[in-house]
């Protein structure tokens with residue numbers, strides 16, 4: 464059930480295979496979207512109360528995402544702790560929208576079962592370190608709710624800096640115009656529905672450069688990859704003028720690393736002058 468057991472830095476310890484009790488207190492901690500300096504003081508204080516960190520692995524290609532978490536622990540913790548890595552169960556491919564929801568629900572159920580099993584094998588205070596913030600396109604809280612529905616579990620959320628905030632900060636841009644809405648969506652939905660009729664559109668989880676499916680002379684894009692990480696890359700400009708550059712750069716970066724995290728904001732900007 465538990466994929467592997469690792470020690471987290473010199474200060475961490477392994478506990479025996481047979482633990483005495485189960486994890487009944489859990490922190491779900493947002494750790495920011497890549498820059499270790501964006502971990503909040505509140506997050507560090509919570510981490511210092513934790514005995515065992517549960518990390519859901521994403522395979523070798525995305526090992527860097529796990530490594531960022533372990534580096535944060537090494538930097539901020541001095542007490543003994545354990546890291547339990549759980550292999551993420553594979554997700555089936557989907558066809559339509561209804562199918563997508565069923566597949567994702569089933570995947571959450573399988574992940575929740577793995578988590579429940581891992582909690583049952585450990586003791587003390589647990590934590591899950593969540594990329595960015597748990598409120599934004601992350602299923603951790605849904606899984607934890609499922610686990611808590613089966614067994615007593617007291618859980619607390621510590622917020623983190625989202626990739627949306629990191630994007631806005633790096634481009635020095637406000638996510639919306641004065642009094643206007645901002646619509647947060649995925650690449651898949653952008654392809655199907657286009658940009659929001661009003662305001663700004665923020666897009667995450669886009670594996671297929673869905674911005675190439677929207678057009679308009681007045682559209683402007685603020686794009687970023689690997690925010691806060693050593694390979695961070697930013698491109699900004701009129702969509703028509705920078706579209707091809709983003710597609711090309713994205714392809715090169717993905718080929719180099721084997722995976723990519725990118726996010727962008729698009730909105731209509733009236734012509735200057």
Ligand SMILES: C[S@@+](CC[C@H](N)C(=O)[O-])C[C@H]1O[C@@H](n2cnc3c(N)ncnc32)[C@H](O)[C@@H]1O
Nearest residue numbers: 497595596599625626667668689690724725726
């Ligand atoms: C599963 S979602 C998780 C979002 C996360 N909970 C947050 O608060 O940012 C993953 C998506 O977030 C965006 N993302 C997360 N970290 C990023 C980063 N460092 N640079 C660019 N995009 C990032 C990408 O769109 C990626 O596909």
